[in-house]
Amino acid sequence: MPQNDFYERVYYLTRQIPYGRVTSYGAIAKAIGSPKSARVVGYALNASAGNIDIPAHRVVNRNGMLTGKAHFLGSQAMQAQIEAEGISVKNNQVQNLQKYFWQPPVLSLDN
DNA sequence: AAGATGACGAGGG
DNA sequence: TCCCTCGCCATCT
Numbered sequence: 001m002p003q004n005d006f007y008e009r010v011y012y013l014t015r016q017i018p019y020g021r022v023t024s025y026g027a028i029a030k031a032i033g034s035p036k037s038a039r040v041v042g043y044a045l046n047a048s049a050g051n052i053d054i055p056a057h058r059v060v061n062r063n064g065m066l067t068g069k070a071h072f073l074g075s076q077a078m079q080a081q082i083e084a085e086g087i088s089v090k091n092n093q094v095q096n097l098q099k100y101f102w103q104p105p106v107l108s109l110d111n
Numbered sequence: 112a113a114g115a116t117g118a119c120g121a122g123g124g
Numbered sequence: 125t126c127c128c129t130c131g132c133c134a135t136c137t
Binding site: 024025042043056062071072 | 116117118119120121
């Protein structure tokens with residue numbers, strides 16, 4: 001099991017994203033105490049691909065682009081899921097991002 | 112053990 | 125505004 005504390009934190013926060021909202025890799029990285037590890041957040045989510053308990057489709061990059069869509073089972077799965085939650089996606093990008101953006105809570109160090 | 116990778120993000124030209 | 129480069133850091137090879 002490669003999951004260490006870092007992965008668990010990423011998964012925990014990702015599960016907290018409300019239905020119909022999205023957040024970014026960087027926001028999650030910052031919330032878990034490693035603001036420079038946005039790339040690793042993506043890496044962790046990649047390792048969670050196929051896990052229906054983790055709404056990874058609600059995590060996009062800072063511009064609202066669906067950079068992770070290629071890692072889902074279907075080539076349009078990510079966009080379909082987001083649109084199904086009431087968010088419009090145009091040209092691989094979430095529209096009106098700031099309206100749907102969800103700011104994750106900062107995790108205590110001993111969580 | 113050492114170098115390469117990447118679902119990012121910020122800055123420079 | 126678009127494009128490229130660089131820094132980042134847990135993992136992977």
